Amino acid sequence: MVRLSAQKNMKQKKISLKYLVGFLLITIMNTPSQYANQASNYQDVLARLHAARSHSIISSPLYLILQQPEKQITLSLPVQLGDQVTVFKAYRVTHFTMNGLFPAKGGIRWDMSVNLDEVKALSLLMLLKCVLWNLPFSGGKGGIVCNPKELTDQAKELLMRAYTRALASNIGSDLDIPAPDIGTGEKEMLWMMDEYRSISGRLDYAVVTGKPIDRGGSYGRKAATGRGTAIFTLLGLDKLGIDRSSAAFAIQGFGNVAIHTAEYLDQQGCKITHLSDRSGTYYNPNGIPIPEAIQYKSKHKTLKGFQGAQQVKQDIIVASVDVLILAAGENAINTKNVHRVAARLIVEGANNPITVKAQSVLTDRKIMVLADILVNGGGVYVSFLEWLQNKQRRQWSLEEVNEKLDEQIYLLFNDVYELAQQKNITIRLAAYIIVLDKLQKRYEGNK
Numbered sequence: 001m002v003r004l005s006a007q008k009n010m011k012q013k014k015i016s017l018k019y020l021v022g023f024l025l026i027t028i029m030n031t032p033s034q035y036a037n038q039a040s041n042y043q044d045v046l047a048r049l050h051a052a053r054s055h056s057i058i059s060s061p062l063y064l065i066l067q068q069p070e071k072q073i074t075l076s077l078p079v080q081l082g083d084q085v086t087v088f089k090a091y092r093v094t095h096f097t098m099n100g101l102f103p104a105k106g107g108i109r110w111d112m113s114v115n116l117d118e119v120k121a122l123s124l125l126m127l128l129k130c131v132l133w134n135l136p137f138s139g140g141k142g143g144i145v146c147n148p149k150e151l152t153d154q155a156k157e158l159l160m161r162a163y164t165r166a167l168a169s170n171i172g173s174d175l176d177i178p179a180p181d182i183g184t185g186e187k188e189m190l191w192m193m194d195e196y197r198s199i200s201g202r203l204d205y206a207v208v209t210g211k212p213i214d215r216g217g218s219y220g221r222k223a224a225t226g227r228g229t230a231i232f233t234l235l236g237l238d239k240l241g242i243d244r245s246s247a248a249f250a251i252q253g254f255g256n257v258a259i260h261t262a263e264y265l266d267q268q269g270c271k272i273t274h275l276s277d278r279s280g281t282y283y284n285p286n287g288i289p290i291p292e293a294i295q296y297k298s299k300h301k302t303l304k305g306f307q308g309a310q311q312v313k314q315d316i317i318v319a320s321v322d323v324l325i326l327a328a329g330e331n332a333i334n335t336k337n338v339h340r341v342a343a344r345l346i347v348e349g350a351n352n353p354i355t356v357k358a359q360s361v362l363t364d365r366k367i368m369v370l371a372d373i374l375v376n377g378g379g380v381y382v383s384f385l386e387w388l389q390n391k392q393r394r395q396w397s398l399e400e401v402n403e404k405l406d407e408q409i410y411l412l413f414n415d416v417y418e419l420a421q422q423k424n425i426t427i428r429l430a431a432y433i434i435v436l437d438k439l440q441k442r443y444e445g446n447k
């Protein structure tokens, strides 16, 4: 009996140890590694809402509603990879759909740093962005804790299909419409659309955006965020009276947003002296040959080894440039590096790349920051055009799409810039005030 109970005890200890290890693993996987000591991204967005509140017509009930997501789903997705089952942590969060009147819209991020706080922040930012850009959508965002670089295409497909099955009753072209974000692209959207088709029994192209052009995608979608980021950058430069042809540009990140930003700026004759990706910072005082850098990145999946620039130890954030474009991830400028930022214009192609505390230092230093919800909304704007084209069974040309996008950019920039000038406030605060006013009108009009 004693031996039996000792064996049982040992077994229980082994089980609890196993659970403890499992728990620790999940906890570690859920900790945003590089930024573990940073403030919460969600709290940062709420702090920005708070700063805008007293300048806007927003009512107390609506302000209260905005404090929490409407829906937050946490999933554990078991996926059979070879002879092993791997369980992936995944999320989908939506904000303020007004009982489904405004379908949620937002990307799906695949990265090891994905966590619920980040997804909540990104979902709320999507709401603010959609409202600023006058789109009939609300906020949505999803993510899976994984390293896509370590997954085969087959594994990625299994994972995306598992995610789609788990979320199937929560997504739809009039309910919640996903799109690509860090680590995902056209292929992943196609798998999602296809899995959704098997479940629902009908092909609905509008269930996701960011699809390949020959499968319901829109011309101009892939480049839209970068194109918008570049045009906003040039508008900002004009306002600061900086000559674009003699300015030096640095771009952090060299993925979808950064590549298309760099390409557009390069075509406009701008000199990009610094680029970076996860492998490091790359510098060429005479200007990096952008077409070659893009070609190299597409072939090697990294800038490491690229001959058109020299790899340097310096953090790109503190590079001696006139313009710094952030197109990688969150919290890139924080209290640790903000005092060493040299640029006169900072452009947020990425979401939430500057912490609230760092922003206040930049404001004191009179460095102009073009805020994410303005700058990178070109992506969701063209996603909206893709959704419209799918709903109407038509396809516009690249010229038509770009014309619509560019028109929106100029209109929005003027609105936000004028308010910022009038009130002597930051571009971000002006954008947030406009959003809160528009949200109040949406709320009043549809209560």
Ligand code: NAD
Binding pocket: 180, 181, 182, 183, 184, 225, 252, 253, 254, 255, 256, 257, 258, 276, 277, 278, 279, 327, 328, 329, 330, 349, 350, 351, 376, 377, 379, 380
């Ligand atoms: P992506 O995965 O295509 O590219 C991300 C790039 O950032 C990669 O080149 C990666 O190497 C680099 N990177 C990561 N960490 C870095 C670091 N610490 N230093 C330097 N480089 C680093 O992602 P993306 O779609 O280009 O998205 C970038 C940002 O833009 C994200 O914040 C995303 O939410 C935002 N955004 C994307 C879109 C879109 O349409 N893709 C739309 C709006 C906003």
